[in-house]
Amino acid sequence: MKKHFDTLIRHLPQIEPLLFVQSFTILADDAWVAKFGPSMPTACATPSGFFFNKTFWDALPLNKQVGLVLHEVFHPALGHLSDPFRDFSLPAQSFKQLANIAQDIVIENAIYE
Numbered sequence: 709m710k711k712h713f714d715t716l717i718r719h720l721p722q723i724e725p726l727l728f729v730q731s732f733t734i735l736a737d738d739a740w741v742a743k744f745g746p747s748m749p750t751a752c753a754t755p756s757g758f759f760f761n762k763t764f765w766d767a768l769p770l771n772k773q774v775g776l777v778l779h780e781v782f783h784p785a786l787g788h789l790s791d792p793f794r795d796f797s798l799p800a801q802s803f804k805q806l807a808n809i810a811q812d813i814v815i816e817n818a819i820y821e
Contacts, residue, residue, distance in 0.1 A: 730784075731757035732777075734765055751776055753783035755790075775819065782815040 740749045740761045749761035758780050768776065783789060788811045795803050 732760070733757060734760045734762045736762050751780050753780045753789060755784075778819060779812075779815050782818060783811065786811070786814065786818075 735743060737749060740759075743759070744752065750764045751758070751760045753759075758777070760776070760780075765773065765776075788807075798806070
């Protein structure tokens with residue numbers, strides 16, 4: 709994954725230090741399920757680091773791998789991991805899913821621009 713950092717840093721130079729203090733971990737399918745449950749095995753950003761499912765990662769060409777890392781790095785860069793807003797009219801899991809979809813749309817638009 710380190711070979712992708714140069715490409716990533718060109719796209720998001722203001723957060724370069726983040727790439728060297730957060731862990732980037734590729735998890736096999738069984739390790740993914742142990743850590744995240746049966747959720748969709750793709751990738752995620754958490755306060756403790758970035759996680760990528762190995763099967764999903766290996767299926768992507770280089771440009772998509774770089775895009776995936778860029779996408780996940782945008783989550784903490786945009787404050788998505790510490791957003792204090794919570795809509796209590798929705799169940800917690802539903803709110804989390806909807807918030808992630810909205811965050812993903814913002815991130816994908818930023819990458820597209």
